[in-house]
Amino acid sequence: xxxxxxxSRLLQMVPVSGQIDYRCFLGAPWRLDNxxxxxxxIPYHIVLGGAAYLEVxxxxxxxxxxxxxxxxxxxxxxILRDESDDKPSPGRETVRAAFTVVENDGAGERxxxxxGRFVLSSAHEKLVRAHLPSRLVVNAAEHSAGTxxxxxxxxxxxxxxxxxxxxxxxxxxxxxMLNALSTAMFAxxxxxxxxxxxxxxxxxxxxxxxxxxxxxAALFNxxxxxxxxxxxxxxxxxxxxTFIRQFQQRLGRSATDLLTDIRMTVAANELRNxxxxxxxxxxxIGYQSEAAFQRAFKLHVGLTPAQYRRQHxxxx
Numbered sequence: 001x002x003x004x005x006x007x008s009r010l011l012q013m014v015p016v017s018g019q020i021d022y023r024c025f026l027g028a029p030w031r032l033d034n035x036x037x038x039x040x041x042i043p044y045h046i047v048l049g050g051a052a053y054l055e056v057x058x059x060x061x062x063x064x065x066x067x068x069x070x071x072x073x074x075x076x077x078x079i080l081r082d083e084s085d086d087k088p089s090p091g092r093e094t095v096r097a098a099f100t101v102v103e104n105d106g107a108g109e110r111x112x113x114x115x116g117r118f119v120l121s122s123a124h125e126k127l128v129r130a131h132l133p134s135r136l137v138v139n140a141a142e143h144s145a146g147t148x149x150x151x152x153x154x155x156x157x158x159x160x161x162x163x164x165x166x167x168x169x170x171x172x173x174x175x176x177m178l179n180a181l182s183t184a185m186f187a188x189x190x191x192x193x194x195x196x197x198x199x200x201x202x203x204x205x206x207x208x209x210x211x212x213x214x215x216x217a218a219l220f221n222x223x224x225x226x227x228x229x230x231x232x233x234x235x236x237x238x239x240x241x242t243f244i245r246q247f248q249q250r251l252g253r254s255a256t257d258l259l260t261d262i263r264m265t266v267a268a269n270e271l272r273n274x275x276x277x278x279x280x281x282x283x284x285i286g287y288q289s290e291a292a293f294q295r296a297f298k299l300h301v302g303l304t305p306a307q308y309r310r311q312h313x314x315x316x
Contacts, residue, residue: 006207007190009220013265014124018182020099020116023167028108029086034115035077040125042118044182044189045070045080046140048164049112055079056135067139069160069189071118073132082109098175099167114167118186123268126300127261131251133200138192152195156188205250211236212247215255223262224286229255264300267293271309278305 037043047068054062054070056078064070072078089106120128140156163181166174193200194207206216214235232255233243247255263285270281282293298304303311
């Protein structure tokens with residue numbers, strides 16, 4: 001298998017489909033209650049103008065400013081509101097071909113925001129949800145590709161600027177364009193977050209740590225290899241104990257847990273997309289025993305490989 005970066009490999013394993021749902025033009029006071037969401041949905045919000053305050057249970061409100069992109073990878077219900085605690089002005093919806101416009105008659109500070117979802121299949125959502133933070137905020141440089149620093153931030157600013165223009169009016173092919181752009185945004189948001197000096201916990205924290213990145217790439221590129229902790233530690237030029245401690249601190253789970261999640265995701269794809277036998281798939285992802293693979297798959301997915309394949313064939 002050709003070596004590639006971990007994010008490209010992840011997105012090969014876990015197809016993500018982006019879709020835009022709303023463009024909001026709201027004057028304060030306003031409030032948006034979001035959720036509940038399906039386990040296969042990751043909601044996102046892009047603040048184009050004005051400001052919004054994010055509220056989730058058990059946490060202090062977070063102010064979102066122009067250029068901020070918010071993802072809720074665990075699909076948690078959340079509230080977005082203006083700064084005041086006043087009774088919100090009632091909203092009204094206008095359905096367009098590509099999305100719905102939400103407006104109100106509030107006379108205060110104006111909000112301009114795009115809202116949508118990233119959709120995963122049920123076979124893949126665990127790999128993403130288990131290893132990304134519950135909320136993720138990056139800034140697209142106030143949507144000015146000209147003033148953004150070269151690199152990922154500039155690319156993301158340019159992409160969001162295009163989304164803003166495409167959603168300003170109804171264009172031929174607008175729905176397809178906006179959904180394709182939001183799909184690409186998922187990869188850019190993860191890339192930018194992993195490049196941050198304060199990368200959040202999970203895969204992004206591993207990717208942002210130069211010493212641990214070799215182990216992350218190895219697990220994604222060669223999940224069938226019988227990796228051991230000493231072997232992974234050697235790749236990172238660490239002692240076994242230091243590797244285990246630092247990997248656990250950043251991911252919140254062990255390297256063995258991550259390897260199992262990757263293997264089960266690959267196995268689910270094989271069961272869905274090929275007619276290979278269970279034994280062949282077990283060997284493909286590094287299990288010498290078909291019985292051990294079947295036990296691991298059922299523990300991870302809740303179905304045996306045969307049940308999972310039949311369920312997919314029936315749904316198809």
